[in-house]
Amino acid sequence: GDSVTQMEGPVTLSEEAFLTINCTYTATGYPSLFWYVQYPGEGLQLLLKATKADDKGSNKGFEATYRKETTSFHLEKGSVQVSDSAVYFCALSDRDSNYQLIWGAGTKLIIKP
C-alpha cells in the first residue's frame, strides 16, 4: 500500500539557515502530495500541495517540488525564522488510498535565535 517516509527529527537550526526536510513516498497510482504544519498547541494547517509531477507548491517562503523520478517531495526554505518552529507532516492522497491522507511520521523543527 501507499506510504510516506520523512526524515526523523528534531531538526535544530539557527535563524536564517537553509531548511530541507526530506520526504519520499511509495504509491501505485498518481498521488497528490501535501505538506502540513502544526504549530505548538494548534491543529494542522495545509502549507502547500502539488498534484502532478514537476509541480512546485509554495507558501510562506516554503517550497516543495513533486519529483516522480525520485518519488520525493522535499520541503525547503531559504531562510528560516524562529516562528517556523513547528512539526511538519508530509502526506499523500490518491485513488488507491481511497482518497484518505497517508501521513508521514512528522518532523519537529526547532529554530534557535
Place this chain on the structure above:
Amino acid sequence: SAVISQKPSRDICQRGTSLTIQCQVDSQVTMMFWYRQQPGQSLTLIATANQGSEATYESGFVIDKFPISRPNLTFSTLTVSNMSPEDSSIYLCSVGGGTGHYEQYFGPGTRLTVT
C-alpha cells in the same frame, strides 16, 4: 478553505466516563474525518463520516467505543466512550477540500486527558 471549529478545546475526564466532541464547519461538505493524535505522534484516522450514511471505521476502532453522528452537511460529533488513560490524545476533525485533489482542512483539535 472551510473554517472548522471544535468543542471543547480541551477537557480532563475521569476514567469510565464519556466525552462528546463537536465539529462545526462554516460551509456544506460531503466528507468529514476524525483523527486521533497521541503525544508526539502522527495522525491516525479513526473514521470517515459522510452525511446520510454510517461512519466507516478504520482497523482498530469500533463504533461502540467511538460512536459518530453526522446529522447534516456542516456538523459531526465523535464520542469517546468508557474512557481510559490510553484515550488521552488530541482528537481532530477535518473536511475534504472538494477540489478533487483530496486535501483536507483541519479543526483546532480537542485535547483530552483521562485521569
